[in-house]
Amino acid sequence: MKNEDLIAKLKTIVQPYVQDEDAFNNLSEETTFVGDLKINSANLVDIILDVEDEFDIRIENEEMEQMLSVKAAMAIVNSKIAS
Amino acid sequence: MTRVVITGMGVVAPNGVGLEAFTKAIKLGTSGIAYHDNLKAANFSCCIGGIPQVSEEKKLEYLTPLQLRGFNSSGILYGCMAGMDAWKDAGLEIDAESDLDYDSGCVFGTGTSGVDKFREAIYKVDAGEVKRMGSTVVLQTMASGISAYLGGILGLGNQVTTNSSACTTGTEAILMGFERIKNGQAKRMLVGSCSDDGPYIWGGFDAMRVMTYKHNDSPQEGSRPMSASASGFVPGSGAGAMVLESLESALERGATIYAEVLGGQVNSGGQRNGGTLTAPNAEAVQRCITNAIKDSKIEASAIDTINGHLTATSKDSLEIENWTKALGRKGANFPYINSLKSMVGHCLAAAGSIESVAAVLQLKEQFVFPNINCHDVHPEILELIADEKIPKQMLNKTLNIAAKASFGFGDVNACIIFKTYN
Numbered sequence: 001m002k003n004e005d006l007i008a009k010l011k012t013i014v015q016p017y018v019q020d021e022d023a024f025n026n027l028s029e030e031t032t033f034v035g036d037l038k039i040n041s042a043n044l045v046d047i048i049l050d051v052e053d054e055f056d057i058r059i060e061n062e063e064m065e066q067m068l069s070v071k072a073a074m075a076i077v078n079s080k081i082a083s
Numbered sequence: 084m085t086r087v088v089i090t091g092m093g094v095v096a097p098n099g100v101g102l103e104a105f106t107k108a109i110k111l112g113t114s115g116i117a118y119h120d121n122l123k124a125a126n127f128s129c130c131i132g133g134i135p136q137v138s139e140e141k142k143l144e145y146l147t148p149l150q151l152r153g154f155n156s157s158g159i160l161y162g163c164m165a166g167m168d169a170w171k172d173a174g175l176e177i178d179a180e181s182d183l184d185y186d187s188g189c190v191f192g193t194g195t196s197g198v199d200k201f202r203e204a205i206y207k208v209d210a211g212e213v214k215r216m217g218s219t220v221v222l223q224t225m226a227s228g229i230s231a232y233l234g235g236i237l238g239l240g241n242q243v244t245t246n247s248s249a250c251t252t253g254t255e256a257i258l259m260g261f262e263r264i265k266n267g268q269a270k271r272m273l274v275g276s277c278s279d280d281g282p283y284i285w286g287g288f289d290a291m292r293v294m295t296y297k298h299n300d301s302p303q304e305g306s307r308p309m310s311a312s313a314s315g316f317v318p319g320s321g322a323g324a325m326v327l328e329s330l331e332s333a334l335e336r337g338a339t340i341y342a343e344v345l346g347g348q349v350n351s352g353g354q355r356n357g358g359t360l361t362a363p364n365a366e367a368v369q370r371c372i373t374n375a376i377k378d379s380k381i382e383a384s385a386i387d388t389i390n391g392h393l394t395a396t397s398k399d400s401l402e403i404e405n406w407t408k409a410l411g412r413k414g415a416n417f418p419y420i421n422s423l424k425s426m427v428g429h430c431l432a433a434a435g436s437i438e439s440v441a442a443v444l445q446l447k448e449q450f451v452f453p454n455i456n457c458h459d460v461h462p463e464i465l466e467l468i469a470d471e472k473i474p475k476q477m478l479n480k481t482l483n484i485a486a487k488a489s490f491g492f493g494d495v496n497a498c499i500i501f502k503t504y505n
Contacts, residue, residue, distance in 0.1 A: 016149050042218045046152070049215055 001081065003029075006074050013050045017043040029071040055081060087264045088504055090338040091173025091326035093165035093275075094440045097133030097319050097427045100141070101168065102440075108426065109441050109452040110477050114303035115427050116317050122289075125282045129294035131302035133319030133428035134280045135161060153217045156197030161322035161433070162229040162277030163236065166191060170237055170273060173326035174338055181238045186332075188241025188269045190259045191230045191324070192252035192276035194432035197223035198283040229277055241269040249491030250392070251349070252276045253323060253435025254499055258347045260327045261499075270332045273324060278433035280320030291361075293396060294318055306429075307456040308393040308422035309403070309464055309473060316394040319428030323436030325443070340504040342446045345484075346379035347499035348372075358494040363398070365405050368496050372409035372488060375498035383410040386418045386500075387482045388451055390442040392490045393422035394429050400463035402490070407467050417468040418486075419478070425455045435489040435497065442487045446503045451478040 011027060018024045019038035023031065033039045033047070044067070048059050051073065057080040059067070067073050092102055097115025099105030108115070115133045122130040137160065142151060145164050154160070166189070167177055195201075200223040207216045222228055227245035234243035242263065248255050253276035260272030278284070288294050295315035298305030306317040325341075333340055350371045352364025376383050389406060393399050406420070407413040423438045424430075430437050445451055453476050460473055488498040 016152060043149075045218045049217060052215075 001078070003074065006077065007070065009054060010070060010073055013054060014039065014047055017047060027070065029074065030069065032069045034068065051077065057081065085265050085267060086330035087261050087327050087344045088330050088333050089325050089341040089344065089443055090328045090333050091169040091171070091175070092341060092440050092443065093168025093172060093324040094437055095135045095137070095161040095165045095321045096430070096437050097135055097321060100135050100137060100164070102172065105440070106444055106448070109423065109444070110450060112453040112455045112477070113426060114455060115319070116302045116305055118299060118302045121282055125286070127282065127286070127289045128292065128296035129289055129315070129317065130299045131305050131317055132280065132285060133317065133321070133430065135321045137164070153219055154223065155200040155203060156223040156228065156279065157199065157281065157320065158193055158196055158277040158279040158322070159223060159229050159232055161320065162191055162193070162275065163232050165275055165277070165322035165324035166233045166273055167236060169275070169324035169326050173328070174336065175326070177237060183238050183240045185240035186270035187237070187239050187272070188263065189230050189233050189239050189243045189273040190246055190256045191233055191273065192246040192248070192256040192432060193226060193229050194247060194249065194252060194278055195284060196226050196228045196279070198279045199281060200224055202283055233273060237273065239273070241272070247432070248495045249493055250429070250431055250434050251489040251491040251495050251497040252432040253437065254439060254487060254489040254497035255349055256436060257325060257327070257344070257439055258349055258497060258499055261344045261347065264327055264329050271326060271328045273326055275322060275324030276433050276436040277322035278320045278431040284431070285318040288318060295395070304456050306395055306425050308395040308425050309399050309454065309460055310395070310457045311459045311461045313395040313399060313461070316396055316424065317428035319430035321427070321430050321433050321437055323433060323438070323440040325440065342443045343502045343504045345381065345500040345502045346375060347497065348375040348378055349497045350374070351496065352494035354494045360494070361492055363401070363490050363496070364494055365401060367494070368405045368490060369409040371496040372406065372486070372498045375486070375500055379500040381484060381500065383412060385484050386410065386486050387480070388419040388445060388485050390438050390485060390487045391420055391422050392488055394424055400461055403464050403467050413467055415469040415471070417472045419451045419472055419474060419480070420468070421452055421454045421474060423452070425457060438489070439487050439499065442485045443501055446482055446485055446501055449479060449482055451480055451482070453477050
Protein backbone atom coordinates (compact mmCIF):
# COMPACT_ATOMS: atom_id res chain seq x y z
CA MET A 1 0.00 0.00 0.00
CA LYS A 2 1.24 3.49 -0.85
CA ASN A 3 2.29 5.57 2.13
CA GLU A 4 -0.19 8.35 1.37
CA ASP A 5 -3.06 5.84 1.11
CA LEU A 6 -2.07 4.30 4.42
CA ILE A 7 -1.83 7.71 6.10
CA ALA A 8 -5.25 8.63 4.73
CA LYS A 9 -6.75 5.49 6.22
CA LEU A 10 -5.07 6.05 9.58
CA LYS A 11 -6.33 9.65 9.59
CA THR A 12 -9.90 8.48 9.15
CA ILE A 13 -9.45 6.02 12.00
CA VAL A 14 -7.95 8.42 14.53
CA GLN A 15 -10.11 11.43 13.70
CA PRO A 16 -12.95 10.68 16.19
CA TYR A 17 -10.47 10.53 19.07
CA VAL A 18 -8.42 13.63 18.22
CA GLN A 19 -8.51 16.53 20.69
CA ASP A 20 -6.12 18.85 18.84
CA GLU A 21 -7.55 19.75 15.46
CA ASP A 22 -4.55 21.83 14.36
CA ALA A 23 -2.16 18.95 14.94
CA PHE A 24 -4.58 16.68 13.08
CA ASN A 25 -4.69 19.01 10.06
CA ASN A 26 -0.89 19.04 9.96
CA LEU A 27 -0.58 15.30 10.50
CA SER A 28 2.66 13.76 9.25
CA GLU A 29 4.53 10.51 9.82
CA GLU A 30 6.21 12.12 12.81
CA THR A 31 2.94 12.98 14.55
CA THR A 32 2.40 11.19 17.88
CA PHE A 33 -1.07 10.13 19.04
CA VAL A 34 -1.03 11.19 22.66
CA GLY A 35 1.59 13.97 22.59
CA ASP A 36 0.56 15.77 19.40
CA LEU A 37 -3.04 14.78 18.73
CA LYS A 38 -3.87 14.87 22.49
CA ILE A 39 -5.74 11.59 22.21
CA ASN A 40 -6.80 10.19 25.58
CA SER A 41 -4.42 7.29 26.19
CA ALA A 42 -7.36 5.06 27.13
CA ASN A 43 -8.61 5.48 23.55
CA LEU A 44 -5.44 3.95 22.07
CA VAL A 45 -6.99 0.51 22.52
CA ASP A 46 -10.03 1.65 20.54
CA ILE A 47 -7.78 2.87 17.75
CA ILE A 48 -6.04 -0.52 17.74
CA LEU A 49 -9.42 -2.25 17.35
CA ASP A 50 -10.34 0.04 14.46
CA VAL A 51 -6.97 -0.57 12.80
CA GLU A 52 -7.42 -4.33 13.22
CA ASP A 53 -10.83 -4.18 11.59
CA GLU A 54 -9.76 -1.87 8.75
CA PHE A 55 -6.76 -3.94 7.70
CA ASP A 56 -8.03 -7.33 8.85
CA ILE A 57 -5.00 -7.90 11.05
CA ARG A 58 -4.36 -8.65 14.72
CA ILE A 59 -1.99 -6.51 16.76
CA GLU A 60 -0.22 -7.99 19.78
CA ASN A 61 0.32 -6.25 23.13
CA GLU A 62 4.03 -5.67 22.47
CA GLU A 63 3.27 -4.09 19.09
CA MET A 64 0.56 -1.94 20.59
CA GLU A 65 2.98 -0.57 23.17
CA GLN A 66 5.16 0.69 20.32
CA MET A 67 2.32 2.16 18.28
CA LEU A 68 2.66 5.68 19.63
CA SER A 69 3.13 7.59 16.37
CA VAL A 70 1.82 7.57 12.82
CA LYS A 71 5.17 6.25 11.65
CA ALA A 72 5.17 3.35 14.11
CA ALA A 73 1.58 2.51 13.22
CA MET A 74 2.47 2.47 9.52
CA ALA A 75 5.42 0.18 10.12
CA ILE A 76 3.34 -2.30 12.09
CA VAL A 77 0.45 -2.28 9.63
CA ASN A 78 2.84 -2.68 6.67
CA SER A 79 4.60 -5.61 8.30
CA LYS A 80 1.28 -7.30 8.99
CA ILE A 81 -0.16 -6.77 5.51
CA ALA A 82 3.06 -8.03 3.91
CA SER A 83 3.15 -11.24 5.92
CA MET B 84 -27.86 26.19 60.64
CA THR B 85 -27.37 25.92 56.89
CA ARG B 86 -30.63 25.82 54.95
CA VAL B 87 -30.65 23.77 51.75
CA VAL B 88 -32.70 24.65 48.69
CA ILE B 89 -33.32 23.19 45.26
CA THR B 90 -32.17 25.51 42.49
CA GLY B 91 -32.35 23.29 39.42
CA MET B 92 -34.03 20.11 38.22
CA GLY B 93 -33.82 17.73 35.30
CA VAL B 94 -35.83 14.66 34.41
CA VAL B 95 -35.88 11.92 31.79
CA ALA B 96 -39.08 9.98 32.34
CA PRO B 97 -41.14 7.54 30.30
CA ASN B 98 -43.94 10.12 30.01
CA GLY B 99 -41.79 13.17 29.41
CA VAL B 100 -38.17 14.02 28.64
CA GLY B 101 -37.19 17.39 30.04
CA LEU B 102 -38.82 19.39 32.81
CA GLU B 103 -41.38 21.12 30.59
CA ALA B 104 -42.70 17.97 28.90
CA PHE B 105 -42.71 16.09 32.20
CA THR B 106 -44.62 18.86 34.03
CA LYS B 107 -47.25 18.87 31.32
CA ALA B 108 -47.51 15.07 31.37
CA ILE B 109 -47.97 14.72 35.12
CA LYS B 110 -50.59 17.48 35.18
CA LEU B 111 -52.57 15.74 32.45
CA GLY B 112 -52.04 12.24 33.83
CA THR B 113 -50.27 11.04 30.68
CA SER B 114 -49.07 7.45 30.78
CA GLY B 115 -45.61 6.60 29.49
CA ILE B 116 -46.21 2.85 29.48
CA ALA B 117 -46.06 0.92 26.21
CA TYR B 118 -45.97 -2.65 24.91
CA HIS B 119 -42.50 -3.92 23.99
CA ASP B 120 -41.96 -6.67 21.42
CA ASN B 121 -38.54 -7.59 22.80
CA LEU B 122 -40.12 -8.52 26.14
CA LYS B 123 -42.65 -10.70 24.38
CA ALA B 124 -39.90 -12.30 22.30
CA ALA B 125 -38.02 -13.16 25.50
CA ASN B 126 -41.15 -14.84 26.92
CA PHE B 127 -41.75 -12.24 29.62
CA SER B 128 -45.05 -12.54 31.49
CA CYS B 129 -45.14 -8.73 31.63
CA CYS B 130 -44.53 -7.29 28.17
CA ILE B 131 -45.14 -3.65 29.04
CA GLY B 132 -42.80 -1.04 30.46
CA GLY B 133 -41.88 2.62 30.63
CA ILE B 134 -38.96 3.78 28.48
CA PRO B 135 -38.12 7.47 27.91
CA GLN B 136 -38.21 8.49 24.26
CA VAL B 137 -34.75 9.79 23.30
CA SER B 138 -33.76 10.26 19.64
CA GLU B 139 -30.19 9.87 18.34
CA GLU B 140 -30.26 13.60 17.65
CA LYS B 141 -31.21 14.33 21.24
CA LYS B 142 -28.33 12.20 22.56
CA LEU B 143 -25.89 14.43 20.68
CA GLU B 144 -27.14 17.45 22.62
CA TYR B 145 -25.59 15.86 25.72
CA LEU B 146 -22.79 13.50 24.70
CA THR B 147 -20.12 13.92 22.03
CA PRO B 148 -19.82 11.52 19.08
CA LEU B 149 -16.69 10.19 20.79
CA GLN B 150 -18.54 9.58 24.07
CA LEU B 151 -21.28 7.81 22.11
CA ARG B 152 -18.86 5.43 20.32
CA GLY B 153 -19.55 1.93 21.64
CA PHE B 154 -21.91 3.49 24.18
CA ASN B 155 -24.63 1.11 25.35
CA SER B 156 -25.75 2.14 28.81
CA SER B 157 -29.27 3.57 28.88
CA GLY B 158 -29.06 4.49 32.55
CA ILE B 159 -25.91 6.56 32.14
CA LEU B 160 -27.47 8.31 29.13
CA TYR B 161 -30.60 9.22 31.10
CA GLY B 162 -28.54 10.23 34.13
CA CYS B 163 -26.27 12.50 32.09
CA MET B 164 -29.27 14.13 30.41
CA ALA B 165 -31.14 14.74 33.67
CA GLY B 166 -28.00 15.83 35.52
CA MET B 167 -26.86 18.24 32.82
CA ASP B 168 -30.37 19.64 32.47
CA ALA B 169 -30.58 20.24 36.23
CA TRP B 170 -27.19 21.97 36.19
CA LYS B 171 -28.22 24.30 33.35
CA ASP B 172 -31.63 24.84 34.92
CA ALA B 173 -29.83 26.06 38.05
CA GLY B 174 -28.17 28.71 35.90
CA LEU B 175 -24.77 27.00 36.03
CA GLU B 176 -22.51 26.59 33.02
CA ILE B 177 -21.41 23.43 31.31
CA ASP B 178 -18.00 24.03 29.80
CA ALA B 179 -15.35 21.38 29.19
CA GLU B 180 -12.70 24.01 29.91
CA SER B 181 -14.26 25.31 33.12
CA ASP B 182 -12.20 25.70 36.29
CA LEU B 183 -12.41 22.82 38.75
CA ASP B 184 -15.11 23.62 41.31
CA TYR B 185 -14.18 22.26 44.74
CA ASP B 186 -17.44 23.51 46.26
CA SER B 187 -19.66 21.37 44.03
CA GLY B 188 -20.10 17.61 44.16
CA CYS B 189 -22.40 14.85 43.04
CA VAL B 190 -24.25 11.92 44.57
CA PHE B 191 -25.92 10.10 41.72
CA GLY B 192 -27.26 6.65 42.40
CA THR B 193 -28.11 3.62 40.35
CA GLY B 194 -28.92 -0.06 40.80
CA THR B 195 -27.06 -1.79 38.01
CA SER B 196 -25.06 0.19 35.49
CA GLY B 197 -24.84 -0.49 31.77
CA VAL B 198 -26.45 -3.90 31.81
CA ASP B 199 -26.58 -4.01 27.99
CA LYS B 200 -22.89 -3.11 27.78
CA PHE B 201 -22.15 -5.77 30.37
CA ARG B 202 -23.93 -8.34 28.21
CA GLU B 203 -21.81 -7.31 25.21
CA ALA B 204 -18.68 -7.65 27.32
CA ILE B 205 -19.62 -11.08 28.64
CA TYR B 206 -20.16 -12.39 25.11
CA LYS B 207 -16.72 -11.07 24.15
CA VAL B 208 -15.04 -12.63 27.18
CA ASP B 209 -16.72 -15.98 26.59
CA ALA B 210 -15.58 -15.90 22.95
CA GLY B 211 -12.00 -15.31 24.07
CA GLU B 212 -12.03 -11.76 22.71
CA VAL B 213 -11.20 -9.80 25.84
CA LYS B 214 -8.76 -7.65 23.89
CA ARG B 215 -11.52 -6.51 21.57
CA MET B 216 -13.91 -5.11 24.17
CA GLY B 217 -12.76 -1.51 23.77
CA SER B 218 -11.85 1.04 26.40
CA THR B 219 -15.22 1.93 27.93
CA VAL B 220 -16.59 -1.34 29.36
CA VAL B 221 -15.43 -0.50 32.86
CA LEU B 222 -16.70 3.07 32.75
CA GLN B 223 -20.11 2.01 31.52
CA THR B 224 -20.57 -0.96 33.83
CA MET B 225 -19.02 0.20 37.11
CA ALA B 226 -21.74 1.23 39.55
CA SER B 227 -20.25 4.72 39.79
CA GLY B 228 -20.21 5.14 36.01
CA ILE B 229 -22.93 7.79 36.14
CA SER B 230 -21.23 9.95 38.76
CA ALA B 231 -17.92 9.54 36.90
CA TYR B 232 -19.46 10.80 33.65
CA LEU B 233 -21.23 13.72 35.34
CA GLY B 234 -18.24 14.65 37.49
CA GLY B 235 -16.12 15.10 34.39
CA ILE B 236 -18.72 16.82 32.24
CA LEU B 237 -19.34 19.41 34.97
CA GLY B 238 -15.83 19.63 36.45
CA LEU B 239 -16.89 18.81 40.02
CA GLY B 240 -14.22 18.91 42.72
CA ASN B 241 -16.18 17.95 45.82
CA GLN B 242 -17.36 14.41 46.61
CA VAL B 243 -18.38 12.56 43.45
CA THR B 244 -20.01 9.23 44.21
CA THR B 245 -22.79 6.80 43.47
CA ASN B 246 -25.11 5.38 46.09
CA SER B 247 -27.16 2.22 45.71
CA SER B 248 -30.05 1.09 47.87
CA ALA B 249 -32.51 -0.55 45.49
CA CYS B 250 -35.71 1.44 45.04
CA THR B 251 -34.80 4.00 47.72
CA THR B 252 -31.66 4.99 45.81
CA GLY B 253 -32.93 8.28 44.38
CA THR B 254 -34.46 9.56 47.58
CA GLU B 255 -31.38 8.51 49.52
CA ALA B 256 -29.12 10.39 47.05
CA ILE B 257 -31.02 13.61 47.70
CA LEU B 258 -30.64 13.16 51.45
CA MET B 259 -26.92 12.40 51.13
CA GLY B 260 -26.34 15.61 49.18
CA PHE B 261 -28.55 17.51 51.63
CA GLU B 262 -26.50 16.29 54.62
CA ARG B 263 -23.25 17.24 52.94
CA ILE B 264 -24.37 20.81 52.37
CA LYS B 265 -25.98 21.05 55.80
CA ASN B 266 -22.71 19.92 57.37
CA GLY B 267 -20.83 22.65 55.52
CA GLN B 268 -18.82 20.19 53.43
CA ALA B 269 -20.13 21.45 50.09
CA LYS B 270 -21.99 24.48 48.73
CA ARG B 271 -23.72 22.67 45.96
CA MET B 272 -24.52 19.03 45.20
CA LEU B 273 -25.97 17.52 42.05
CA VAL B 274 -28.11 14.65 43.31
CA GLY B 275 -30.30 12.11 41.59
CA SER B 276 -30.44 8.60 40.24
CA CYS B 277 -30.87 6.63 37.06
CA SER B 278 -31.89 3.20 35.90
CA ASP B 279 -31.34 1.13 32.75
CA ASP B 280 -34.26 -0.33 30.87
CA GLY B 281 -34.97 -3.48 28.92
CA PRO B 282 -35.15 -7.23 29.37
CA TYR B 283 -31.81 -7.70 31.14
CA ILE B 284 -32.62 -5.31 33.97
CA TRP B 285 -36.29 -6.23 34.24
CA GLY B 286 -36.02 -10.01 33.79
CA GLY B 287 -35.30 -10.79 37.42
CA PHE B 288 -38.47 -9.04 38.51
CA ASP B 289 -40.52 -10.87 35.90
CA ALA B 290 -39.08 -14.12 37.26
CA MET B 291 -40.31 -13.14 40.73
CA ARG B 292 -43.81 -12.64 39.25
CA VAL B 293 -44.05 -9.21 40.85
CA MET B 294 -44.80 -7.42 37.56
CA THR B 295 -48.31 -7.42 36.14
CA TYR B 296 -49.04 -9.83 33.29
CA LYS B 297 -52.66 -8.75 32.94
CA HIS B 298 -52.25 -5.63 30.83
CA ASN B 299 -50.19 -6.64 27.82
CA ASP B 300 -53.16 -5.54 25.69
CA SER B 301 -53.80 -2.36 27.66
CA PRO B 302 -50.36 -1.04 28.64
CA GLN B 303 -51.47 2.40 29.78
CA GLU B 304 -53.90 0.84 32.26
CA GLY B 305 -51.29 -1.56 33.61
CA SER B 306 -49.83 0.47 36.46
CA ARG B 307 -52.57 0.70 39.09
CA PRO B 308 -51.25 1.84 42.49
CA MET B 309 -53.85 1.81 45.30
CA SER B 310 -56.40 0.19 42.99
CA ALA B 311 -58.46 -2.87 43.94
CA SER B 312 -57.49 -4.30 40.56
CA ALA B 313 -53.74 -3.69 40.99
CA SER B 314 -51.90 -6.81 39.89
CA GLY B 315 -48.20 -6.05 40.19
CA PHE B 316 -45.91 -3.26 39.14
CA VAL B 317 -44.96 -2.14 35.64
CA PRO B 318 -41.23 -1.66 35.09
CA GLY B 319 -39.91 1.74 34.15
CA SER B 320 -36.62 3.56 33.68
CA GLY B 321 -35.09 7.00 33.34
CA ALA B 322 -33.45 9.52 35.62
CA GLY B 323 -34.23 12.44 37.87
CA ALA B 324 -31.80 15.10 39.11
CA MET B 325 -31.71 18.14 41.36
CA VAL B 326 -29.16 20.78 42.16
CA LEU B 327 -29.15 21.25 45.94
CA GLU B 328 -27.49 24.36 47.23
CA SER B 329 -27.00 26.23 50.46
CA LEU B 330 -29.55 29.00 50.72
CA GLU B 331 -26.70 31.46 51.07
CA SER B 332 -25.12 30.36 47.80
CA ALA B 333 -28.47 30.35 46.02
CA LEU B 334 -29.28 33.89 47.16
CA GLU B 335 -25.80 35.10 46.24
CA ARG B 336 -26.25 33.80 42.71
CA GLY B 337 -29.81 35.06 42.48
CA ALA B 338 -30.87 31.53 41.56
CA THR B 339 -34.47 30.42 41.11
CA ILE B 340 -35.51 28.42 44.17
CA TYR B 341 -37.92 25.56 43.55
CA ALA B 342 -38.33 24.49 47.16
CA GLU B 343 -36.46 23.91 50.38
CA VAL B 344 -35.34 20.53 51.66
CA LEU B 345 -36.34 20.63 55.32
CA GLY B 346 -34.97 17.27 56.37
CA GLY B 347 -35.40 13.56 56.14
CA GLN B 348 -34.48 10.15 57.37
CA VAL B 349 -32.92 6.98 56.00
CA ASN B 350 -33.18 3.70 57.91
CA SER B 351 -33.60 -0.05 57.58
CA GLY B 352 -36.00 -2.56 59.01
CA GLY B 353 -33.15 -5.02 59.38
CA GLN B 354 -35.33 -7.78 57.92
CA ARG B 355 -36.82 -8.27 61.38
CA ASN B 356 -40.39 -8.00 62.71
CA GLY B 357 -42.00 -8.94 59.42
CA GLY B 358 -39.33 -7.36 57.25
CA THR B 359 -37.55 -9.58 54.72
CA LEU B 360 -35.28 -9.06 51.74
CA THR B 361 -38.39 -8.10 49.77
CA ALA B 362 -40.98 -7.03 52.37
CA PRO B 363 -40.85 -4.02 54.69
CA ASN B 364 -40.71 -4.06 58.46
CA ALA B 365 -43.74 -1.81 59.08
CA GLU B 366 -42.40 -0.47 62.37
CA ALA B 367 -39.19 0.73 60.67
CA VAL B 368 -41.16 2.39 57.87
CA GLN B 369 -43.23 4.31 60.40
CA ARG B 370 -40.13 5.25 62.35
CA CYS B 371 -38.47 6.51 59.17
CA ILE B 372 -41.43 8.79 58.42
CA THR B 373 -41.74 9.97 62.03
CA ASN B 374 -38.06 10.76 62.29
CA ALA B 375 -38.09 12.60 58.95
CA ILE B 376 -40.83 14.83 60.35
CA LYS B 377 -38.86 15.39 63.57
CA ASP B 378 -35.69 16.11 61.63
CA SER B 379 -37.60 18.70 59.62
CA LYS B 380 -38.92 20.36 62.80
CA ILE B 381 -42.51 20.31 61.62
CA GLU B 382 -45.69 18.70 62.92
CA ALA B 383 -47.26 15.79 61.05
CA SER B 384 -50.37 17.95 60.69
CA ALA B 385 -48.40 20.37 58.50
CA ILE B 386 -48.00 17.90 55.63
CA ASP B 387 -50.23 18.88 52.73
CA THR B 388 -49.44 16.12 50.31
CA ILE B 389 -47.62 12.81 50.12
CA ASN B 390 -45.86 11.32 47.15
CA GLY B 391 -45.83 7.66 48.10
CA HIS B 392 -43.77 4.69 47.05
CA LEU B 393 -46.98 2.82 46.10
CA THR B 394 -45.90 0.36 43.43
CA ALA B 395 -49.24 -1.34 42.64
CA THR B 396 -48.46 -4.57 44.43
CA SER B 397 -50.31 -6.04 47.42
CA LYS B 398 -48.15 -3.88 49.70
CA ASP B 399 -49.93 -0.60 48.86
CA SER B 400 -52.51 -0.99 51.65
CA LEU B 401 -49.73 -1.64 54.17
CA GLU B 402 -47.93 1.50 53.03
CA ILE B 403 -51.08 3.59 53.53
CA GLU B 404 -51.55 2.04 56.96
CA ASN B 405 -47.95 2.95 57.82
CA TRP B 406 -48.51 6.55 56.74
CA THR B 407 -51.70 6.84 58.81
CA LYS B 408 -49.93 5.49 61.90
CA ALA B 409 -46.76 7.56 61.43
CA LEU B 410 -48.69 10.79 60.86
CA GLY B 411 -51.48 10.06 63.31
CA ARG B 412 -53.87 11.14 60.57
CA LYS B 413 -56.58 9.17 58.79
CA GLY B 414 -59.86 9.46 56.95
CA ALA B 415 -60.61 12.98 55.72
CA ASN B 416 -57.82 14.32 57.92
CA PHE B 417 -55.20 12.50 55.84
CA PRO B 418 -53.09 14.57 53.38
CA TYR B 419 -53.49 14.19 49.64
CA ILE B 420 -51.54 11.21 48.36
CA ASN B 421 -50.44 10.19 44.89
CA SER B 422 -48.15 7.77 43.11
CA LEU B 423 -46.26 8.80 40.00
CA LYS B 424 -45.88 5.10 39.22
CA SER B 425 -49.42 5.10 37.84
CA MET B 426 -48.01 7.08 34.88
CA VAL B 427 -44.38 5.98 34.52
CA GLY B 428 -44.29 2.57 36.19
CA HIS B 429 -41.70 1.65 38.76
CA CYS B 430 -38.46 3.25 37.59
CA LEU B 431 -36.52 1.15 40.14
CA ALA B 432 -33.30 2.93 41.15
CA ALA B 433 -34.52 6.05 39.32
CA ALA B 434 -37.93 6.03 41.02
CA GLY B 435 -37.03 8.12 44.06
CA SER B 436 -35.42 10.91 42.09
CA ILE B 437 -38.00 11.14 39.29
CA GLU B 438 -40.80 11.07 41.85
CA SER B 439 -39.07 13.70 43.98
CA VAL B 440 -38.84 15.98 40.94
CA ALA B 441 -42.61 15.51 40.54
CA ALA B 442 -43.20 16.24 44.23
CA VAL B 443 -41.18 19.46 44.06
CA LEU B 444 -42.92 20.58 40.85
CA GLN B 445 -46.18 20.28 42.77
CA LEU B 446 -44.92 22.72 45.39
CA LYS B 447 -43.45 25.12 42.84
CA GLU B 448 -46.59 25.24 40.71
CA GLN B 449 -49.14 24.53 43.47
CA PHE B 450 -50.95 21.47 42.17
CA VAL B 451 -51.46 17.83 43.05
CA PHE B 452 -50.99 15.51 40.08
CA PRO B 453 -53.65 12.86 39.48
CA ASN B 454 -53.46 9.16 40.18
CA ILE B 455 -54.46 7.43 36.98
CA ASN B 456 -55.90 3.91 36.87
CA CYS B 457 -57.26 4.31 40.37
CA HIS B 458 -61.01 4.71 39.95
CA ASP B 459 -61.48 1.56 42.00
CA VAL B 460 -59.53 2.36 45.15
CA HIS B 461 -58.73 -0.75 47.17
CA PRO B 462 -61.32 -1.26 49.94
CA GLU B 463 -58.58 -1.78 52.55
CA ILE B 464 -57.26 1.68 51.68
CA LEU B 465 -60.72 3.25 51.86
CA GLU B 466 -61.00 1.94 55.41
CA LEU B 467 -57.95 4.04 56.25
CA ILE B 468 -58.28 7.25 54.26
CA ALA B 469 -60.99 9.16 52.46
CA ASP B 470 -61.41 8.58 48.72
CA GLU B 471 -61.11 12.33 48.04
CA LYS B 472 -57.54 12.27 49.37
CA ILE B 473 -56.54 10.16 46.36
CA PRO B 474 -57.04 12.65 43.49
CA LYS B 475 -58.05 11.18 40.15
CA GLN B 476 -57.88 14.56 38.43
CA MET B 477 -55.28 17.25 38.89
CA LEU B 478 -56.08 19.56 41.80
CA ASN B 479 -54.98 23.18 42.11
CA LYS B 480 -54.20 23.57 45.80
CA THR B 481 -52.22 25.79 48.08
CA LEU B 482 -49.42 23.53 49.19
CA ASN B 483 -46.71 24.23 51.72
CA ILE B 484 -45.19 20.88 52.65
CA ALA B 485 -44.79 17.66 50.68
CA ALA B 486 -43.48 14.35 52.02
CA LYS B 487 -41.81 11.83 49.74
CA ALA B 488 -40.90 8.30 50.73
CA SER B 489 -39.26 5.38 48.95
CA PHE B 490 -38.82 1.82 50.14
CA GLY B 491 -36.56 -0.82 48.68
CA PHE B 492 -35.44 -4.43 48.60
CA GLY B 493 -33.19 -5.15 51.53
CA ASP B 494 -35.82 -3.58 53.81
CA VAL B 495 -34.44 -0.07 53.37
CA ASN B 496 -36.43 3.16 53.74
CA ALA B 497 -36.01 6.85 52.97
CA CYS B 498 -38.32 9.76 53.64
CA ILE B 499 -37.75 13.39 52.74
CA ILE B 500 -39.68 16.57 53.51
CA PHE B 501 -39.87 19.40 50.96
CA LYS B 502 -41.28 22.84 51.67
CA THR B 503 -42.37 25.70 49.44
CA TYR B 504 -39.66 28.36 49.65
CA ASN B 505 -40.70 31.68 51.10
